Amino acid sequence: MSLFNLFGRPSFNHGIHPPSNKTVTGKTPIRRLPFPGMLVIPLSQHIGKPAIPIVRKGEEVVRGQPIAKADGFVSVPIHAPATGRIKSIELMPTAQGRNAPSILLEVYEGATQEVLWGEEQAIGDMSDEALRQAIQNSGMVGLGGAAFPSHVKLTIPEDKSVDTLIVNGCECEPYLSCDHRMMLEHPRALMRGIRYAMRATGTKQAVIGIEDNKMDAVETLRANLPREGSISVEAVETKYPQGSEKMLIKSLLGREVPTGGIPAEIGVVVNNVGTLAALGQLLPKGEGLIERVITVAGPGVKHPGNYLVPLGTPIGFVLDQVGYEGSETEFILGGPMMGPAVSALDTPVTKGTSGLLVLNEPNIEAETLRIWPCIKCARCVDACPMHLNPSHLGLLAAKRKYETMAEEFHLNDCFECGSCSYVCPSNIPLVQYFRIAKAINREQAA
Amino acid sequence: MKIKPQIELRTTPHAHAPDDVVRIMRNVVYALLPIAGFAIWQFGLSVLALLIIVTLSCLLTERFFNWMGSGYNSLGDWSATITGLLLALTLPPAFPLWMGAVAGFAAISLGKALFGGLGMNVLNPALVGRAFVQAAFPVAITTWTPAFFDGRFSQFAPSTLALPFLRPPSVDSWVELLQIDAFSGATPLALHKFEGIQTDTIDLLTGMTMGSAGETSALLILACGLYLAFRRMLDWRIPLTVMGGVVLTSALLSLVDPEKAPDAIFMLFSGGLMLGAWFMASDMVGSPVTPLGILIYGLLIGSLTVVIRVYGGLTEGVMYAILLGNAATPLIEQITQPRVFGQRASK
Numbered sequence: 001m002s003l004f005n006l007f008g009r010p011s012f013n014h015g016i017h018p019p020s021n022k023t024v025t026g027k028t029p030i031r032r033l034p035f036p037g038m039l040v041i042p043l044s045q046h047i048g049k050p051a052i053p054i055v056r057k058g059e060e061v062v063r064g065q066p067i068a069k070a071d072g073f074v075s076v077p078i079h080a081p082a083t084g085r086i087k088s089i090e091l092m093p094t095a096q097g098r099n100a101p102s103i104l105l106e107v108y109e110g111a112t113q114e115v116l117w118g119e120e121q122a123i124g125d126m127s128d129e130a131l132r133q134a135i136q137n138s139g140m141v142g143l144g145g146a147a148f149p150s151h152v153k154l155t156i157p158e159d160k161s162v163d164t165l166i167v168n169g170c171e172c173e174p175y176l177s178c179d180h181r182m183m184l185e186h187p188r189a190l191m192r193g194i195r196y197a198m199r200a201t202g203t204k205q206a207v208i209g210i211e212d213n214k215m216d217a218v219e220t221l222r223a224n225l226p227r228e229g230s231i232s233v234e235a236v237e238t239k240y241p242q243g244s245e246k247m248l249i250k251s252l253l254g255r256e257v258p259t260g261g262i263p264a265e266i267g268v269v270v271n272n273v274g275t276l277a278a279l280g281q282l283l284p285k286g287e288g289l290i291e292r293v294i295t296v297a298g299p300g301v302k303h304p305g306n307y308l309v310p311l312g313t314p315i316g317f318v319l320d321q322v323g324y325e326g327s328e329t330e331f332i333l334g335g336p337m338m339g340p341a342v343s344a345l346d347t348p349v350t351k352g353t354s355g356l357l358v359l360n361e362p363n364i365e366a367e368t369l370r371i372w373p374c375i376k377c378a379r380c381v382d383a384c385p386m387h388l389n390p391s392h393l394g395l396l397a398a399k400r401k402y403e404t405m406a407e408e409f410h411l412n413d414c415f416e417c418g419s420c421s422y423v424c425p426s427n428i429p430l431v432q433y434f435r436i437a438k439a440i441n442r443e444q445a446a
Numbered sequence: 447m448k449i450k451p452q453i454e455l456r457t458t459p460h461a462h463a464p465d466d467v468v469r470i471m472r473n474v475v476y477a478l479l480p481i482a483g484f485a486i487w488q489f490g491l492s493v494l495a496l497l498i499i500v501t502l503s504c505l506l507t508e509r510f511f512n513w514m515g516s517g518y519n520s521l522g523d524w525s526a527t528i529t530g531l532l533l534a535l536t537l538p539p540a541f542p543l544w545m546g547a548v549a550g551f552a553a554i555s556l557g558k559a560l561f562g563g564l565g566m567n568v569l570n571p572a573l574v575g576r577a578f579v580q581a582a583f584p585v586a587i588t589t590w591t592p593a594f595f596d597g598r599f600s601q602f603a604p605s606t607l608a609l610p611f612l613r614p615p616s617v618d619s620w621v622e623l624l625q626i627d628a629f630s631g632a633t634p635l636a637l638h639k640f641e642g643i644q645t646d647t648i649d650l651l652t653g654m655t656m657g658s659a660g661e662t663s664a665l666l667i668l669a670c671g672l673y674l675a676f677r678r679m680l681d682w683r684i685p686l687t688v689m690g691g692v693v694l695t696s697a698l699l700s701l702v703d704p705e706k707a708p709d710a711i712f713m714l715f716s717g718g719l720m721l722g723a724w725f726m727a728s729d730m731v732g733s734p735v736t737p738l739g740i741l742i743y744g745l746l747i748g749s750l751t752v753v754i755r756v757y758g759g760l761t762e763g764v765m766y767a768i769l770l771g772n773a774a775t776p777l778i779e780q781i782t783q784p785r786v787f788g789q790r791a792s793k
Contacts, residue, residue: 374567392779
């Protein structure tokens with residue numbers, strides 16, 4: 001309740017406190033994994049139109065070279081994550097569950113894997129327009145998990161203006177710590193990225209929001225702030241889903257994004273720390289996004305940590321490297337609250353993959369996973385960060401009143417954070433109900 | 447990949463809070479045990495038998511409706527046990543056992559199974575059971591017997607073992623034999639209402655009074671309720687607003703009608719208010735889920751209790767106040783839907 005938080009750190013109302021499980025990985029520096037023999041590179045690793053391949057089967061590519069170009073404005077190019085030969089372009093499994101066209105790249109074993117592509121760019125001399133183009137050319141998307149093309153996000157619609165750039169360093173999902181490590185290990189690249197983003201959006205101030213379980217990152221970034229004071233660092237309460245755009249804006253600025261709206265409507269644009277740090281690293285060199293840091297953790301991982309892996313690395317290869325022994329059965333890309341479980345181990349790490357978790361919930365038949373009727377305990381109502389009434393929505397879903405859910409009970413404001421399902425003592429899969437309801441409503445509307 | 451594991455697919459979230467229905471219900475049972483223990487210590491064998499028979503009756507009825515319905519055994523969720531214990535604790539200590547069994551049957555069948563079982567009931571099942579026997583056996587439910595008499599662990603009150611469907615024997619001669627000083631056979635509320643005698647607050651807190659088996663010690667009930675509230679198995683907002691409603695209404699009445707209105711402290715700690723506020727009004731199923739709704743619900747129950755006690759024909763009003771609150775809950779929820787994040791206030 002907000003009452004108890006009057007003297008605490010800035011925060012939003014409601015939310016939950018799942019165990020963080022970050023202690024081990026948060027303290028381990030980022031390490032590089034070896035290159036796998038084969039990379040699986042989906043053409044659609046971002047929201048928007050899939051990229052169009054510009055290589056042929058059998059063609060040799062060097063690390064960093066573009067292999068697919070953007071298809072229009074809401075799309076980004078893809079660069080070769082390794083030096084090797086294009087084996088084929090075919091349908092491969094993805095984290096979304098459906099097979100999608102992907103480029104298969106056979107990695108040369110003996111190659112030095114130096115990045116041989118890209119020219120230095122003088123960002124300072126660029127126009128804002130050219131800067132945004134350069135961002136698109138880098139293939140950058142939101143690395144926090146949404147994978148929304150960065151240049152689109154940093155292009156403010158003409159009828160709107162923004163005053164504040166919020167840099168999201170919350171990393172509120174349990175287990176994940178890749179953003180934490182990026183902040184600790186690449187603070188200067190992050191500062192560069194923040195300045196690029198401020199220029200692209202025309203904002204005069206930037207606020208970095210970090211959950212207060214990462215005070216070392218707060219200190220590190222404060223020590224690296226530019227003197228002129230346009231960027232500040234703010235510690236916010238450690239609470240899920242603090243890292244959701246709308247929640248973080250509320251916590252830091254007290255503004256609420258109107259329902260169905262975007263942050264730009266209240267003068268804010270939000271970017272993830274990992275994204276901006278990567279931009280700060282890549283843009284000056286004119287390089288593309290070819291690798292990323294993922295947190296590999298969970299009870300099934302012998303050597304948990306943060307690993308730098310080429311995009312397209314199959315998760316089965318990662319598991320071999322981190323000492324997975326085969327007893328755990330659930331593989332999740334991203335955090336445990338919102339990350340999808342994958343059905344095949346040749347599913348690749350893509351631009352939006354922030355973590356690989358190996359969990360174990362073997363007793364699916366156990367009494368603890370039984371679904372009881374809703375006892376109206378109101379825990380979900382007190383957990384929902386959007387102040388919805390999940391209890392009532394769940395009852396409506398059971399009656400298949402999907403339209404009522406959307407029209408009278410704001411179903412479409414739900415962003416599926418999972419807080420309601422997390423707290424539900426009856427184990428009702430509320431989020432899944434809501435996803436189904438939304439999908440059916442979409443189908444009805446179409 | 448060297449190892450070929452079996453892969454399980456599940457939807458998000460992949461984490462879950464430790465609490466589930468069984469754990470919550472079990473903790474409510476734990477919290478009720480000290481109250482039941484105190485009642486046994488206070489009134490002896492009669493209450494022990496009453497607790498067992500009423501709870502058994504609830505469990506058997508629940509199992510019977512399981513068998514009639516889905517076949518799933520729902521005794522494991524402990525909710526029928528809670529209903530049984532709560533119901534027994536609201537009955538007079540010398541209540542005939544067979545009537546207790548009827549109360550248990552009515553509680554589960556009319557209060558719960560008829561609506562569709564756990565989570566579906568509108569009214570609190572224990573109170574439905576009590577309301578049923580209040581209407582069916584008006585004499586037995588207002589027959590009070592003394593506490594802490596010698597030999598309470600070696601003999602039953604004569605009415606306890608009354609034969610089914612026969613008029614229970616009068617307890618008057620039995621009470622005389624016990625030779626209790628100053629036993630009036632009236633609860634503090636009745637004493638106050640009809641004779642203008644105010645019971646000492648300390649006696650109300652510690653349970654040194656007449657009353658239903660489990661309602662006498664306000665302090666013990668408060669402690670058990672607080673245990674649940676601290677373990678977050680009980681919504682502290684409900685008992686607090688109920689008690690707030692009692693205090694506010696008492697204060698208001700004492701302004702309007704100082705002759706009749708009792709003081710707030712007496713209203714709070716006498717009768718079934720504490721047990722009702724902490725363990726029955728707070729029953730999750732029958733209370734609203736919306737924050738504003740909880741406030742309205744609690745205040746409604748608190749103020750209705752005082753109004754019934756002061757102006758009604760009955761001495762006690764907690765039961766009907768909570769049942770009315772339960773009945774009003776769907777309506778209260780409808781008008782108190784929370785303001786959604788990002789929704790403009792004017793809309």
